[in-house]
Amino acid sequence: MSKPKVAFFDFTSCEGCQLNKLNFENDLLDMLKLVDIVEFREAMDNRADEYDIAFIEGSISSPTCVERIHDIRRRTKILVALGQCAVSGGINAMKNDQPSEWVRETVYGEDKYLFPSLPAMPVSAVVKVDYEIRGCPMSPPEYLHVLKSLLLGRKPELKDYAVCVECKLKENECVLDKGMFCLGPVTRAGCEAICPSFGQYCTGCRGPVSDLNKDGAVNMLKAHGFSEAEAIKRMKMFNTNDLEKTISWGAK
Numbered sequence: 001m002s003k004p005k006v007a008f009f010d011f012t013s014c015e016g017c018q019l020n021k022l023n024f025e026n027d028l029l030d031m032l033k034l035v036d037i038v039e040f041r042e043a044m045d046n047r048a049d050e051y052d053i054a055f056i057e058g059s060i061s062s063p064t065c066v067e068r069i070h071d072i073r074r075r076t077k078i079l080v081a082l083g084q085c086a087v088s089g090g091i092n093a094m095k096n097d098q099p100s101e102w103v104r105e106t107v108y109g110e111d112k113y114l115f116p117s118l119p120a121m122p123v124s125a126v127v128k129v130d131y132e133i134r135g136c137p138m139s140p141p142e143y144l145h146v147l148k149s150l151l152l153g154r155k156p157e158l159k160d161y162a163v164c165v166e167c168k169l170k171e172n173e174c175v176l177d178k179g180m181f182c183l184g185p186v187t188r189a190g191c192e193a194i195c196p197s198f199g200q201y202c203t204g205c206r207g208p209v210s211d212l213n214k215d216g217a218v219n220m221l222k223a224h225g226f227s228e229a230e231a232i233k234r235m236k237m238f239n240t241n242d243l244e245k246t247i248s249w250g251a252k
Ligand code: SF4
Pocket: 013, 014, 015, 016, 017, 018, 057, 058, 082, 083, 084, 085, 086, 090, 091, 135, 136, 137, 138
């Protein structure tokens, strides 16, 4: 029986999510026994005409990206957005807050007309996305869970509650109590609260929970001496598009 054909594609990104996959060590070898990797630019030259699962890293930020992602969508049965750039536009979307001509001039100088640019968009803004693996970078255990579920024909279970839940389950000392800011109360779990587990604050890299309790989060941050304006500023690092579209914190 032939193995499922899996492909990886990168769009506007740092390619850190794809690199993270190559760090799976033992799991990577097991994965290779179960699937046929037919495209993966970071690791091989092969090309294929169609795929069972396409993992997409990076945001859509140029007319060429739009054409390419439509082409991949036509060729694949399942499309998975891999990492926060692909899921929400991620850190790339910080540019969406700035005048586009200024951004192009800053990046490309007088050659800016050679590089047409669009606002950094999530993949789902252009084509149907079947599943999303969040985080900057994506979490390897979550990636493996999604891949295993898809290979077994099951729907992956993706978490939609706050990082604080995972953090409390690990019995971490809350960094707010140490005077740090933290976006754990409004950010989607799935990373095992890795940053607070190492004494760092959550920067919200997995995007907001879908039923975000803005008032509760703001009150909690205020109780620890932080303002709503500070929360908006910090949220923008990874969540500019979500702030614009799903959270009433979009006021600039
Ligand atoms: S989500 Fe983060 S690690 Fe992944 S490609 Fe984007 S910037 Fe890089």
